Amino acid sequence: MSDNSSRKRGGEALNGNPPEKILPKVLNSPESVKYDVTIIVDEQRFNCLKEELSQHSMYFQRMFNSNFTERDAPEVELEDVVKSEAFDMFLKMIHGEDIVTDVTVKKLLELADYLESDTLETCCIQHLGQNSGIPLAKQFEMAETWHSEKLMTQVLSSVEDAYQLDEVVPRNLDSFCNTTKNIVLQKSFELLGIRKPSAPPLPEEPDQVFEHRMNQIIDQVEIQHHQGEILDDQIELLFLHSFVEEMLSKLINSAEAETIRDNHHIKELANELRDAHEPEEINFIQAQILVLKCKDMYTAVKDSEDRMSQDSIEEVTTHLLKFLNSPALLISKNKRSHRSFRVTLGNREIDEMYRDITERAVRELQIQHIRDITDNPSWIEAMNKLDEFISEIINIRYWMRQPIPDGLRQVSNKANFRAINDIVSKARCYHYSFVTTERAVQPENEDNENEEGPDHEENDQHQEQDQD
DSSP: OOOOOOOOOOOSOOOSOOOOOOOOOOOSOGGGOOOOEEEEETTEEEEEOHHHHHHHOHHHHHHHHSSOGGGGOSEEEOOTTSOHHHHHHHHHHHTTOOOOOTTTHHHHHHHHHHHTOHHHHHHHHHHHHHTOOSOHHHHHHHHHHTTOHHHHHHHHHTOOSHHHHHHHSOSOOTTSOHHHHHHHHHHHHHHHTSOOOOOOOOOOSHHHHHHHHHHHHHHHHHHHHHHHHHHHHHHHHHHHHHHHHHHHHHHSOHHHHHHHHTOHHHHHHHHHHHHOOSHHHHHHHHHHHHHHHHHHHHHHHHTOTTTSOHHHHHHHHHHHHHHHHHHHHHHHHSTTGGGOGGGGOOOSHHHHHHHHHHHHHHHHHHSOOOOOOOSSOHHHHHHHHHHHHHHHHHHHSOOOOOOOOTTOOOOOTTTOOHHHHHHHHHHHHHIIIIIHHHHHOOOSOTTOOOTTOHHHHHHHHHHHHHHO
């Protein structure tokens, strides 16, 4: 056949919807077929019907319905780029067999591109969208290689945020065709909220209208729950950060604390944190930083027999291990948890222990917990439990009352509710009474056994004199 032009499909305007399943139409049953052409592929001969081939391939349609030499030829030999195994699967697909798997999909997409077969292309796309274990990044590459706009649209319709888009789409698009660049640009606009795909037509039947609006309410509840979980994670990470900073200032000398903060993995994550914008991604990075600090602190405390009693070491390390459970759960439930490799590295005792904690966290997330319906959503219940925990800590410890600075931002009246109001208040109480105080009052003499410093007793005497 003399038409060797590029077969990049143009296509309609992209709407982001995956193609519907198309079942091949079988023209004749095998018993009554009178074949009118023999297709030769890799020296193998396939008896076929021109009409059947033309219906499922624009390549054959042009061949048998235009002024090409192959139009009336009893035998047609295809070029070497077509393999007999793939062509045999194409014929089986025409007759209704399900031949697409993760093993065969690449060669079938290549054949669909060569034969310009929408039917074969659609079967491949349907498999990749429903049953495939092939990553989206690889599917994107396949779509570009074999000029499948439909597959490209399906891949990008599965991308949920800018970070996933960055993982799926290569950084350098210079070598890609203009169609691919346009689809990626359209998806980027969509994620930025600049341009949204056209919505499907609204239902008209009364029950469908009612359920459509009910689904909008349920969708909003799910969004609210997801945002609430992010808020709960932010609060828990804030308290864990305060605990860790307090322990760093109390239990670790300044040189060791500086070494911990200078951990190169922590610095790498801090750089990522500066570029992060979504709250979920920020939580994910902050949790990793917290884990790295806790692990380094654990090792430093274990090596401090000259400054701490064995009982104190056991108490502190036990607290640190408990602290690691929450960030481990948060990291493991993130959809980009595979990027948290830094926190699992190392050959220290604590590194092995954290890997065990991570495995338990993964198993915990796999369990489907059934909740009883309560007055509050689960994320508010979690906030209330955290509030009770902080209250206990504040009540049982000596409280060095530090004034909370004026002019700090508060939750607006319309957005405020009891749980968040208590959390904000007690978080600031804890920070300005414990963490800030520990940083401001460092004992000059390390041999002094009084943790509160020599000035504390003197200040109490002055206060008593003032009262007298």
